[in-house]
Amino acid sequence: MDNKNEVLFDPGYAPIVIDSIGQIGYTYYIFSAIPNLKLKRLNFPNTFKKIERLLKINISFYLGCLLWANIISNYKDCEITGNKLLGEDAKEEEYTSEINFLINFLEKDFPRDCKYFMNKQYSPDEKYIKILKTYKEFLIINNGFVSCSNTNQILIPKGCKKFSAEVIETVKEKINSAISKKDITLLFDCFEYIL
Numbered sequence: 001m002d003n004k005n006e007v008l009f010d011p012g013y014a015p016i017v018i019d020s021i022g023q024i025g026y027t028y029y030i031f032s033a034i035p036n037l038k039l040k041r042l043n044f045p046n047t048f049k050k051i052e053r054l055l056k057i058n059i060s061f062y063l064g065c066l067l068w069a070n071i072i073s074n075y076k077d078c079e080i081t082g083n084k085l086l087g088e089d090a091k092e093e094e095y096t097s098e099i100n101f102l103i104n105f106l107e108k109d110f111p112r113d114c115k116y117f118m119n120k121q122y123s124p125d126e127k128y129i130k131i132l133k134t135y136k137e138f139l140i141i142n143n144g145f146v147s148c149s150n151t152n153q154i155l156i157p158k159g160c161k162k163f164s165a166e167v168i169e170t171v172k173e174k175i176n177s178a179i180s181k182k183d184i185t186l187l188f189d190c191f192e193y194i195l
Contacts, residue, residue, distance in 0.1 A: 007151060013064050017058070017060075017061045024055060031043060031044070031047045055106070057184060059127075062131050063188065066160060066195075068175065071171060076151065080148055090143050090146040095144035096139055099132055099136040099139065103129065107129065110122055111124075127191055131195065134157050137157040141157065
């Protein structure tokens, strides 16, 4: 918080995740473009490792957004600064497209390809699906954040736990640590506080 009447839209996640958000689809597209089935089988283990790493970063970011929103929603009538989405044209199919892709990818495409190319069963971490589905609800109830200029306008999904003052301080410390260490995956330690 800059002062008691302002809160940041992003506490500092963007510089950490800028190179990873949206890269799962691109990585998968590059893999899918390999024309030779034998080459695909050889390439899939490396693609699998890269996608697993990107999934953890991407989903940590969505969890982090839920954590931060829960914190700032406790500050009544504060201006939200740095929301670059403010005033944009909001179309649900656009602002949910990445989340829809990830949910489908984790529930269908990735398990299918793991079975086919590595003869390996893949079941996504239940936390991943829960975070993605909750974040999708968060996007929808907040209309893609295009009107969120004040903390009173932030709506928290029903499935999220309300933070106590003690939990707020604990989560803020974890967020600050993740940002300073440039490791957003540390936020998974806060999963139980919110979902």
